[in-house]
Amino acid sequence: MNREVKQTFRAHGKLLLSGEYLVLKGAEALAIPLRYGQSLTVTTCAAGDAPAITWKAYTPEAVWFEAVFALPGLELLSCSDQPKAIRLQMILLTLSQLRPGLFSGDRSHSVETRLDFDPDWGFGSSSTLISALAGWAAVDPYTLLNLSVGGSGYDIACADAQGPLYYRLSNMRPVVRKAAFAPPFAANMYFVYSGRKQRSDDSIRSFNQRHEDSDLTEAVAAVSRISRRMVTSTNLNDFCTLIREHDEIISELLSMPPVGDSFPDFPGQLKSLGAWGGDFLLALTDLPATETEAYFTGKGMPVVLQYDQTILKPTQT
Numbered sequence: 001m002n003r004e005v006k007q008t009f010r011a012h013g014k015l016l017l018s019g020e021y022l023v024l025k026g027a028e029a030l031a032i033p034l035r036y037g038q039s040l041t042v043t044t045c046a047a048g049d050a051p052a053i054t055w056k057a058y059t060p061e062a063v064w065f066e067a068v069f070a071l072p073g074l075e076l077l078s079c080s081d082q083p084k085a086i087r088l089q090m091i092l093l094t095l096s097q098l099r100p101g102l103f104s105g106d107r108s109h110s111v112e113t114r115l116d117f118d119p120d121w122g123f124g125s126s127s128t129l130i131s132a133l134a135g136w137a138a139v140d141p142y143t144l145l146n147l148s149v150g151g152s153g154y155d156i157a158c159a160d161a162q163g164p165l166y167y168r169l170s171n172m173r174p175v176v177r178k179a180a181f182a183p184p185f186a187a188n189m190y191f192v193y194s195g196r197k198q199r200s201d202d203s204i205r206s207f208n209q210r211h212e213d214s215d216l217t218e219a220v221a222a223v224s225r226i227s228r229r230m231v232t233s234t235n236l237n238d239f240c241t242l243i244r245e246h247d248e249i250i251s252e253l254l255s256m257p258p259v260g261d262s263f264p265d266f267p268g269q270l271k272s273l274g275a276w277g278g279d280f281l282l283a284l285t286d287l288p289a290t291e292t293e294a295y296f297t298g299k300g301m302p303v304v305l306q307y308d309q310t311i312l313k314p315t316q317t
Helices: 082-098 125-137 141-147 154-159 200-210 213-232 236-254 289-298
Strands: 005-016 029-046 052-058 063-070 075-079 107-115 165-170 173-178 189-193 268-272 280-285 304-306
Touching (some): 005 125, 005 154, 029 154, 075 082, 082 141, 125 141, 125 154, 141 154, 154 173, 165 213, 200 236, 213 236, 280 289, 289 304
Antiparallel strands (some): 005 029, 052 063, 165 173, 189 280, 189 304
């Protein structure tokens, strides 16, 4: 290769509205892709004397991670954050197994990634990266996920979706269906950042240690029904009732109080999104937007995103 080849790929972020924890046990979950996402640009050229992958990752504000890997073995030569570099190295090693010859050593690669969101938000910095890398290497993103960092895969489904979706695992294989989720009360829906980053893999590991799959049959069925009813709900009060029913199920399984118990004066309904104890909350309220933002800012949670300004809309790509 004597000329540079530049390729760019993009993946959408995600939020899980229902089915946290139980989606791994076969529950049908409701998930939405976001207008926030991540782009991956790979510039490939002749290797020269020192073939390598040079990696630079950007948040909206600045560079947040850099690393250099030698080729073809993907040895880590330098990095700004070793835990991140080791995790990335594992993904790249998996990618090389799925696509032999991708990192043969006769080419070097300069990689730039750009997040539209703060990586602490939990919108899918890993899943969007895996989806984009799979697109570049022309491999199955679910396989890349399963053989590297693991997870349910709903976030991979959101990465290239164009709207809300149902997601479940059947014999550990993803089943994805479009969900006609267009709540007429969208103006009453907000995503609020808790200010705490939660590691989903740690939460899932703890959950699995507490419960046998055979003990979760009823909960899986109940949450699946709630997910479907959420999509067909046309009334804010009914939707709030469904959220409470959902949280009562998860609360009992986790032996943790719902997040709403921490905000007894909030005039509406709150729900944890994803692993409980961190990342984003769904807030449902009749309060005007300015009052909603003021309420959470007063609680030390100034990041309040309106639903319609956060989700991916069909006209967006």
